[in-house]
Amino acid sequence: MSRAGRTGLTLVAILAAGAGGYWAGHRNLARPATPWLQAVAWLEGTATAPASANPAPKGPVIYYRDPDGLPAYAATPRKTADGRDFLPVHSADDLSFEDKPPAVAGAVAAAPAYGGPKRILYYRNPMGLPDTSPAPKKDSMGMDYIPVYAGEGDDSSAVKVATGKLQRTGVRSEVATQQVVVRPVRVPGTVQLDERRITIVATRSDAFIDKVADVTTGDRVKKGEPLMHLYSAEIATASAQYLSDLNEGGRASAGARQRLENLAVPPDVIAAIDRTRQVQTSITWAVPRDGLILERNAVEGMKASPGDVLFRLADVSTVWIVADVPEYELGAVKLGAAATIRVRSLPGQIFSGRVALIYPQVSKETRTTKVRIEIPNPDGLLLPDMYADVEIGSGSNAPVIAVPDSAVIDTGTRQVVILDKGEGRFEPREVKIGLQGGGVTEIRTGVAAGDRVVVAANFLIDAESNLKAALSGMTSLEAAP
Incomplete structure (x- = not known):
């Protein structure tokens, strides 16, 4: 055969081999052993390259980890003691702080349970949407669906969270204890005079004011001190009749004495008539009680008609704090409850x-409803109409089961707490709450003393539990004939 013929046959053989390889590759046919190809190392490496190489990492590098899996991390590139580079960890990597067993070909992804592998029931949406799939798939964002294994739905109310995820989400729990729940009611108030300690100085007959003591509005006076001198014709007539009875029989009639008392003549004036056997033209009117002069209307030389207010006095040794309590807080305020008052001017x-x-x-x-609090004021620091900040204590004196306020998830229609059962297992529990105060909430039913309740990141666990219950319900409906 000529040289041109041999060359043509070689080209035909090469074309045939290429076409056969293309056809076999598209039909996943096994490649026979080719010693001549294995003899060329770089061709063999190309031919035997794995079909599914690891995908390129996605997202920015968030930190660097030790290449041997040791708990050593760095925010910037770093080398080990023997000179090897730390491995970069990207934001899209599936992180876990737990030890993972090495992957074994053909093994089931789940750990053995009761001597055999767990069976995958379905795959659920990684974002919590009510979407399941019988086969592995990805969502619209490229995230893998999460497998749900047989036996995980035995307790539909409980949820298990990996330890690494607990650390990343900041889940924290505390023990429910018995304690006294005090709920302070903070309201505004004002200082008011005790109505029972206010006195009006007035005459019961026409009178003329001869002299007024040197006192003014705001002065403090004591009982028995002279307040004013006045003349009243009616009082003088009654005094003369009383004295006449005394002189005639040596003893005054009850009617004459009663008339003086009806005219509000001070007892010491009547006693002076008994002692001196003389009618006093000008009567000295004394201060009826210790207190503060709130009003002075008496003027020397004026005529006072019956009932005219000449002085108004008040005893300020005890005052009232009148607080305005909102209607929705009224049920928490009880008679005898302790109250603390802070006056803005003091x-x-x-x-x-x-x-x-x-x-x-x-x-x-x-x-609002007014609530009256009586407090002593011996130094007279509290003055009428001062503003005050009032804090009224409320609650039961008996200890009750209480948890921190953050442990209670209030949906508006029900209240739920998350019980920490240990080993990453959590259970939502519906409860009935009572008083709230001091950062704690009374639990009337649903939780016992000593139970551990989640106080941080409990909304995440509650959402996981609700999702699990919903998916379990969907699976039951799909399995029903």
């Missing part, structure tokens, strides 16, 4: 008292 000073009266009326304009 910073740093605290006054204590107790609730003496809850007024039986709600204001239509403000929807």
Whole structure:
């Protein structure tokens, strides 16, 4: 055969081999052993390259980890003691702080249970959407669906969370304890005079004021001190009749004495008539009680008609704090409850008292009820109409089961706490709550003393539990004939 013929046959053989390889490759046919190809190392390496290489990592590098899996991390590139580079960890990597067993070809992904592998029931959406699949798949963002194994639905209310995920999400739990729950009710108030300690100085007959003591509004006076001197014709006539009875029989009639008392003549004036046997033209009117002069209307030389207010006095040794309690807080305020008062004009000073009266009326304009607190005021520091900040204690004196406020998930229609059963197992529990105060909430039913409840990141566990219950319900419906 000529040289041209041999060359043509060689080209035909090469074309045939290429076409056969293309056809076999598209039909996944096994490649026979080719000693001549194995003799060329670089061709053999190309031909035997694995079909499914590891995909390129996605996302930015968030830190670097030890190449041997040791708990050593770095924020910037770093080398080991023997000169090897730390491995970069990208944001899209599936991180876990738990030890993972090495992958074994043909093995089931789940760990053996009861001597055999777990069976995958279905795959659920990684974002928590109500979407399941009987086969592995990805969502629209490229995230793998999460397998759900047989036996995980035995307790539909409990959920298991990996230890690494607990550390990353910041789940924290505390023990439910028995304690006294005190709920302070903070409301505004004002200082008011005790209505029972206010006195009006007035005459019961026409009188003329001869002299007024050197006192003015705001002065403090004591009982028995002279307040004013006045002349009253009616009082003088009654005094003369009383004296006449004394002189005639040596003893005054009861009617004459009663008339003087009806005219509000001070007892010491009547006693002076008995002693001196003389009628006093000008009567000295004394201060009826210790207190503060709130109003002075008496003027020397004026004529006072019956009932005219000449002086108004008040004893300020005890005052009232009248607080405005909102209608929705009224049920927490009880008679005898301790109260703490801080007056804005006296910073740093605290006054204590107790609730003496809850007024039986709600204001239509403000929807508040007035609550009266009586407190001593021996130094007279509290003045009428001062503003005050009132804190009224409420709650039961008996200890109750209580948990931190953050442990209670309130949906508006029900209240739930997450019980920590240990080893990463959690169970949502519906509860009935009571008083709240001091950062804790009373639990009336659903939790016992000593139970551990989740106080941080409990919303994440509750969402996982609700998702698990929903998926279990969907699986049951799909399995039903």
